Amino acid sequence: xxxxxxxxxxxxxxxxxxxxxxxxxxxxxxxxxxxxxxxxxxxxxxxxxxxxxxxxxxxxxxxxxxxxxxxxxxxxxxxxxxxxxxxxxxxxxxxxxxxxxxxxxxxxxxxxxxxxxxxxxxxxxxxxxxxxxxxxxxxxxxxxxxxxxxxxxxxxxxxxxxxxxxxxxxxxxxxxxxxxxxxxxxxxxxxxxxxxxxxxxxxxxxxxxxxxxxxxxxxxxxxxxxxxxxxxxxxxxxxxxxxxxxxxxxxxxxxxxxxxxxxxxxxxxxxxxxxxxxxxxxxxxxxxxxxxxxxxxxxxxxxxxxxxxxxxxxxxxxxxxxxxxxxxxxxxxxxxxxxxxxxxxxxxxxxxxxxxxxxxxxxxxxxxxxxxxxxxxxxxxxxxxxxxxxxxxxxxxxxxxxxxxxxxxxxxxxxxxxxxxxxxxxxxxxxxxxxxxxxxxxxxxxxxxxxxxxxxxxxxxxxxxxxxxxxxxxxxxxxxxxxxxxxxxxxxxxxxxxx
Amino acid sequence: xxxxxxxxxxxxxxxxxxxxxxxxxxxxxxxxxxxxxxxxxxxxxxxxxxxxxxxxxxxxxxxxxxxxxxxxxxxxxxxxxxxxxxxxxxxxxxxxxxxxxxxxxxxxxxxxxxxxxxxxxxxxxxxxxxxxxxxxxxxxxxxxxxxxxxxxxxxxxx
Numbered sequence: 001x002x003x004x005x006x007x008x009x010x011x012x013x014x015x016x017x018x019x020x021x022x023x024x025x026x027x028x029x030x031x032x033x034x035x036x037x038x039x040x041x042x043x044x045x046x047x048x049x050x051x052x053x054x055x056x057x058x059x060x061x062x063x064x065x066x067x068x069x070x071x072x073x074x075x076x077x078x079x080x081x082x083x084x085x086x087x088x089x090x091x092x093x094x095x096x097x098x099x100x101x102x103x104x105x106x107x108x109x110x111x112x113x114x115x116x117x118x119x120x121x122x123x124x125x126x127x128x129x130x131x132x133x134x135x136x137x138x139x140x141x142x143x144x145x146x147x148x149x150x151x152x153x154x155x156x157x158x159x160x161x162x163x164x165x166x167x168x169x170x171x172x173x174x175x176x177x178x179x180x181x182x183x184x185x186x187x188x189x190x191x192x193x194x195x196x197x198x199x200x201x202x203x204x205x206x207x208x209x210x211x212x213x214x215x216x217x218x219x220x221x222x223x224x225x226x227x228x229x230x231x232x233x234x235x236x237x238x239x240x241x242x243x244x245x246x247x248x249x250x251x252x253x254x255x256x257x258x259x260x261x262x263x264x265x266x267x268x269x270x271x272x273x274x275x276x277x278x279x280x281x282x283x284x285x286x287x288x289x290x291x292x293x294x295x296x297x298x299x300x301x302x303x304x305x306x307x308x309x310x311x312x313x314x315x316x317x318x319x320x321x322x323x324x325x326x327x328x329x330x331x332x333x334x335x336x337x338x339x340x341x342x343x344x345x346x347x348x349x350x351x352x353x354x355x356x357x358x359x360x361x362x363x364x365x366x367x368x369x370x371x372x373x374x375x376x377x378x379x380x381x382x383x384x385x386x387x388x389x390x391x392x393x394x395x396x397x398x399x400x401x402x403x404x405x406x407x408x409x410x411x412x413x414x415x416x417x418x419x420x421x422x423x424x425x426x427x428x429x430x431x432x433x434x435x436x437x438x439x440x441x442x443x444x445x446x447x448x449x450x451x452x453x454x455x456x457x458x459x460x461x462x463x464x465x466x467x468x469x470x471x472x473x474x475x476x477x478x479x480x481x482x483x484x485x486x487x488x489x490x491x492x493x494x495x496x497x498x499x
Numbered sequence: 500x501x502x503x504x505x506x507x508x509x510x511x512x513x514x515x516x517x518x519x520x521x522x523x524x525x526x527x528x529x530x531x532x533x534x535x536x537x538x539x540x541x542x543x544x545x546x547x548x549x550x551x552x553x554x555x556x557x558x559x560x561x562x563x564x565x566x567x568x569x570x571x572x573x574x575x576x577x578x579x580x581x582x583x584x585x586x587x588x589x590x591x592x593x594x595x596x597x598x599x600x601x602x603x604x605x606x607x608x609x610x611x612x613x614x615x616x617x618x619x620x621x622x623x624x625x626x627x628x629x630x631x632x633x634x635x636x637x638x639x640x641x642x643x644x645x646x647x648x649x650x651x652x653x654x655x656x657x
Contacts, residue, residue: 041616045623
């Protein structure tokens with residue numbers, strides 16, 4: 001929107017009061033989260049010291065958040081678009097509502113994770129900060145203007161830094177400071193890029209055709225390239241795409257595991273939900289995306305091979321999956337594969353982290369070799385872990401295979417259509433990477449089943465009902481989506497994921 | 500207000516006016532003031548800290564916390580000014596039958612409420628008290644008696 005004097009004098013034309021109240025209706029999920037944050041703050045101040053109330057309140061807030069988004073995705077139908085406040089800042093459609101359902105569901109699962117003891121009680125701030133991340137992610141999904149994008153990215157980032165330092169140990173403080181410094185630099189770079197965009201075009205909204213203005217002959221070739229690179233850095237940093245992935249291993253290793261599970265899912269998916277808008281605005285730069293995808297998955301997978309710490313390995317695994325998700329951005333005008341992969345990724349990744357959290361909490365183990373022989377102690381959890389690792393690799397009979405199948409067949413079809421050698425290269429590299437990833441994912445289950453226990457590990461049998469049920473649910477979801485992928489795909493496709 | 504200037508030109512005018520304001524004041528003062536330099540006149544003005552030691556000395560981290568809370572309310576006040584202009588727009592209130600006023604009024608009070616809640620949070624956590632509540636003195640007792648330290652201090656105090 002341009003702030004000419006004409007607009008300033010007659011705001012009533014573009015912003016009538018009816019449109020305000022209508023727009024607030026479509027902002028209901030975000031308003032729910034905001035109210036939840038305020039209520040949580042009141043609870044923290046209040047003399048109630050048990051965190052049961054806070055936990056209950058969070059479920060009571062995020063449950064309706066998911067339901068409201070479900071209702072929106074149903075009401076908005078195939079192509080209806082709500083441009084909130086007619087300001088081109090926030091745009092709600094069925095696709096955004098579905099992304100938000102994914103975010104809300106994964107947050108509900110993360111909230112069920114038991115916290116490690118390093119996080120001090122009362123831990124009201126923990127729930128508050130998690131809700132803050134969800135609010136930021138939710139706004140990022142519907143953001144259509146770089147002002148909004150910056151605010152929501154910062155909302156995710158600032159709460160993430162605090163969550164990283166939640167454990168109050170020396171190493172977690174180190175990870176938090178590193179994350180903060182890298183993140184602040186990434187944001188600064190992005191803001192700088194946006195200032196270039198504004199300086200050249202006078203707009204920072206994603207609805208217009210600023211790209212044409214950016215790429216006209218008035219500016220030398222490197223200007224649009226610079227602008228796009230600077231702006232992309234901020235987002236690609238958040239979703240951990242190489243070469244903006246350097247913060248991931250340290251942060252993943254030292255942060256409390258439930259928080260890591262959240263990091264690997266919510267900011268990443270919200271980032272990809274926005275990336276697809278950004279890439280549409282850039283008119284699908286297929287070559288660049290392909291190169292970044294190949295680079296990211298290779299860096300992630302090959303670095304993961306040599307890790308000894310499980311959480312660090314999962315950090316690299318999450319980088320590799322960012323690469324695969326980047327690959328899903330290669331289909332111009334179609335986000336259904338990306339959404340399917342993201343949904344499956346939530347189930348398998350949260351499941352894997354749930355088990356890592358379980359072993360860390362119960363047996364205080366974090367190294368891969370310490371998992372040796374655990375199958376004999378709890379076969380059920382061993383089987384769960386096998387399923388999740390197989391799914392993360394992308395082998396049948398799990399939904400991880402289905403997601404990768406859609407992905408690779410899509411790239412192949414794309415190659416046959418365009419004949420670009422780069423796509424064939426991406427396809428081949430994707431397959432190689434899937435094979436390489438098998439080598440490190442299988443290390444944990446292999447040691448668990450075929451090796452003997454380490455003498456240093458305390459052996460005792462202990463079941464946790466909550467984790468058992470949650471894992472069972474996630475395993476069933478991962479298996480079910482292999483046999484019935486059309487259930488999810490049908491739901492995805494009943495609203496237009498095309499652009 | 501129709502000025503016929505582009506927004507960038509207005510910003511330029513602001514910058515020029517600001518520069519004129521600062522340097523104009525300084526130059527006028529220079530021309531008309533008496534010139535009697537003194538050592539005390541070079542010290543920090545009023546509430547500034549006495550410049551002892553070098554600038555890289557450690558500052559208690561709670562200064563930043565207080566500074567941050569203060570800044571929050573600074574920003575709130577700055578935000579209240581443009582709001583007040585829109586809030587009091589007679590034409591808008593007339594055209595909407597008063598609904599405009601109530602809407603902006605409610606919005607601002609929600610905003611203020613959120614900030615106030617933040618202040619309450621900082622207060623209840625004890626961030627506003629300078630001596631931190633609940634912080635115990637360490638139980639460490641030095642084997643070296645205090646008089647020895649004082650003797651050494653006296654010896655090298657010249």
